[in-house]
Amino acid sequence: MTARHPLGSDLTNQRSDRQRRTDRARSPQWKEPNPEDSNGKTIYNLVMPKKPLIVRAHDAVIAHLWDGGLAVDATAGNGHDTCFLAERVGPTGRVIALDIQECAVTATRAQVEDAKLSERVSVFKADHANLLDYVPESWIGKTSVVLFNLGYLPGSDKKIVTRPETTVSALTASLSLLAGDGILSVLLYLGHSGGAAEATAVSKWLEELPVEHFAWESIGSEKPNDPLRHKNATPILTLVTRV
Numbered sequence: 517m518t519a520r521h522p523l524g525s526d527l528t529n530q531r532s533d534r535q536r537r538t539d540r541a542r543s544p545q546w547k548e549p550n551p552e553d554s555n556g557k558t559i560y561n562l563v564m565p566k567k568p569l570i571v572r573a574h575d576a577v578i579a580h581l582w583d584g585g586l587a588v589d590a591t592a593g594n595g596h597d598t599c600f601l602a603e604r605v606g607p608t609g610r611v612i613a614l615d616i617q618e619c620a621v622t623a624t625r626a627q628v629e630d631a632k633l634s635e636r637v638s639v640f641k642a643d644h645a646n647l648l649d650y651v652p653e654s655w656i657g658k659t660s661v662v663l664f665n666l667g668y669l670p671g672s673d674k675k676i677v678t679r680p681e682t683t684v685s686a687l688t689a690s691l692s693l694l695a696g697d698g699i700l701s702v703l704l705y706l707g708h709s710g711g712a713a714e715a716t717a718v719s720k721w722l723e724e725l726p727v728e729h730f731a732w733e734s735i736g737s738e739k740p741n742d743p744l745r746h747k748n749a750t751p752i753l754t755l756v757t758r759v
């Protein structure tokens with residue numbers, strides 16, 4: 517079976533189908549399809565990773581962070597990801613975090629203060645579509661990590677969610693920030709209203725990335741709308757790097 521992006525495009529634009537099959541066959545996450553599992557419906561041979569995808573996202577970005585690094589948290593929320601980034605860039609690194617909600621900005625600032633990381637973090641109440649208005653020009657082409665954790669703020673108004681148009685604008689802006697060895701991490705969720713439309717927009721955006729400049733891979737359920745998975749519509753993690 518050919519591995520496919522959860523919403524239709526290739527799972528990665530980088531590796532051949534054969535390479536991907538070999539990679540997965542070697543991976544502990546790989547399991548051969550078992551028709552018994554499917555109740556007679558088609559099943560998919562890409563299983564959900566055992567680690568939560570947010571942990572996978574953190575694992576992926578750690579490799580791109582070092583003391584003195586620059587990082588952007590495009591969806592600050594409760595500040596967990598902001599603190600994660602701030603700890604890893606060290607005292608001489610800098611993190612910029614954005615969120616459209618006042619409560620998220622307050623929560624993030626509080627988390628950052630509690631963790632004694634305030635000197636290396638700036639938090640703005642802003643739409644990430646306007647990311648480049650908040651990030652110094654000197655960060656263009658020098659930023660190690662841009663992190664998106666899309667959807668709604670847990671414990672808050674679930675109607676305030678990231679939206680396809682602003683997400684796509686922000687993703688495009690993020691690419692201009694990325695250093696040669698930087699990484700863009702995008703975690704999106706399909707379970708909330710608007711989640712599928714956002715996933716479709718991100719998928720289309722990925723398909724249009726110039727392959728000579730960017731490589732990407734996505735991890736998650738192969739077919740999120742499968743009735744077998746519907747109850748727990750799965751998240752999808754996409755990682756973009758420069759070629």
Ligand SMILES: C[S@@+](CC[C@H](N)C(=O)[O-])C[C@H]1O[C@@H](n2cnc3c(N)ncnc32)[C@H](O)[C@@H]1O
Binds near residue numbers: 590597669
């Ligand atoms: C899943 S939460 C982020 C979780 C967060 N990274 C953390 O560590 O707690 C998604 C956040 O995106 C924010 N958001 C929604 N639309 C946004 C936009 N256009 N620009 C910036 N933030 C946005 C929401 O307010 C919400 O806090």
